[in-house]
Amino acid sequence: MASKQLRILVPVKRVIDYQIKPRVNKTGTAVETTGVKFSINPFDDIAVEEAVRIKEKNKSLVESIHAVSIGPAKAQDILRNCLAKGADTSTLIDSKDVVLEPLAVAKVLKQVVEKQNSNLVIMGKQAIDDDCNNTGQMLAGLLNWPQATNAAKVEFTDNGKVNVTREVDGGEEVVSASLPLVITTDLRLNVPRYVGLQNLMKAKKKPMEKLALKDFSNVDLEPRLKVLSVEEPQPRAPGVKVNSVDELVDKLKEAKVI
């Protein structure tokens, strides 16, 4: 792989920050989003980091890294961070407050892949808001590309193949594929870097294309699912302290677990 042949696309999603406890809104129809901190989906952050690392490790391999996000206008904050971390260009697809299902997202992304002429998509295995874990697989299906999901390690071999290590029950599984390819990232693939100030300032000058959902009017974005209600999980019953082993055994019997 001597020539610059990788054109990486990294789709990223703006979600409620991982550290914030989500709360159900008063009408019980969705998760409350007003006044709540939003950040990049952690798995997507790992995807950005991996793309940048591939580029840093082998400069001659990567032609470009393009970040794309479908979301409200504020999603440009996370795109700016992607650019600061090392993406070259970006696209914001303003969806206003429309919530897209994975299939619709995959269809939009397919068009972005075609437009950007990408041959490698690296994206989070799932977004932590809906936990669907669908989009990467659907995108690979729509593109008719191979997919390597839940990547814990990504390696490029001399013969042009990509080896992806996945953590599975009882060990590791290595899958090998040629480009073009969709990779979805797992938690232990890497630890994302901080956004440096100088890079953040430079990122302002990097290109950010702004599109809207109406630019994808040929795509069927209609939802297939209807949310009936959203509920908080049952609160856990508090623990009790016991004074002796006998008492513990009694309590366990009471709870019918032994």
Add this chain to the structure above:
Amino acid sequence: MLGSRFARQLVRVAALRDSRCRSLVVRTALTGHIIPDGRFYSSKIQPRLTSEAYPYVKRDPSFKKLTNEDVSFFKSVLSESEVLEASEAEDLAFYNEDWMRKYKGQSRIVLKPKSVEKISKIVKYCNEHRLALVPQGGNTGLVGGSVPVFDEIILSVSNLNQIRSFDAVSGILKCDAGVILENADNFLAEHGYIFPLDLGAKGSCHVGGVVATNAGGLRLLRYGSLHGSVLGLEAVLPNGEILNSMDALRKDNTGYDLKQLFIGSEGTIGIITGVSIMTPTRPKAFNVSFLAVDSYESVQKVFVKAKKDLSEILSAFEFMDCHSQALTKKHLPDAPYPFEDDYPFYVLIETSGANKEHDDAKLESFLESAMEEELVVDGVVAQDETELKNLWQWREMIPESSQAEGGVYKYDVSLPLQDLYSLVEAANVKLEEAGLVGDAPKPVIKAVGYGHVGDGNLHLNVAVREYSKEVEKALEPFVYEFVSSKHGSISAEHGLGFQKKNYVGYSKNKEEIKLMKDLKQHYDPNGILNPYKYI
């Protein structure tokens, strides 16, 4: 006996390993003794008895020694679970030793009353029988003020741990002294308020304890000192009387402001049992930026600029030297460090406000112009809550990191800003000259400096492999003399306790000391409360 000691040892090791986890609950298999909260020992050293390490301090013979009758009296007032006696299996080390493992008392009994009335009865009895008492909260103090020196009875307020009331309109919180700071803050968070004080030991320290020691901490820059935010107190006086000024009024100009006497009195004239405090609304948006600067001069310039450009949203401005970061990196080898290169100084800036976009824009323009003016060499900004917490840890973990190799001599001083860092440089020169710094077996690893620039408060930490007389001699009274020559304070926020009792003269004049002694004599004529300390 051997078994239980071994078990306790194991717990300490486990706690040490997992020291990043603040809310640790550990139970030893053999004694069944629960270490109630996030306290862990950061030091590997087994502490010497204070009475042996400081032989010039003598037990006051006017204090009675604990007898069986006394114990029976305590048991008549308190229930079984409120009394903890020393035995073969239980040496009460958790209560006798301080957090730094520098001091160790020999108390044989810990009383943990569940009501203020019970405390009052006990104190009255002790005063009548001249039994010395040491009031104890979370025992996270840094000057040996919360542990006995000899055989003083330990009176722990940890069982007084209820929130009494909260007014969501005024933001006034009333709670027991033994409420853990983090619990109080979590409670307030649910109502959209914040405790006006935050510090590294928040998972262990008590609200009463931080008031009794007038702790400063990380939010002082924004919310001011406890002398301003505490509106009322409940305290048990040495004669057993309960002084109550819990009726919290923002404004009350009727007579002497008595509660002020107890704030920072370190348990010498009364035991604080309840606190009313004014709490501010909780900011909705936090930002943290970690900056590298090339000189202490630049740290000051960045501070001035931050005050100007960030003004009302600036909530913390902390500085750290490269030595402190080197120790922290060694202690946290797996945590991602924000920079690839090393720089002489680092600054952590926190902003907090009600509107994220507004704060972001302000911070961004501040950082941009700080870079353009070349005040800042490099820097990072937290992009999510996880990074925000991780960046804070490079400041908050310094105390633990600087004693991870053995121990630490801590000096917490106030100095004029331009002289703040010169103390660290002078201390390193002094220790080098004495030939004490270097690789093992030299005792000193390095003198490191960090602190709250915003409050003119420097923490000088001398990281050592072991506590030794030579190191102590090189540092004391040198540090105090240096501070005094610059007209600073030898204790900015840690207090006097046992460590600084004899050095108060470096910061207070004769008349002030006399008035303080008169006060102590007036309220505690028998001197039973927290003896051998403070003044």
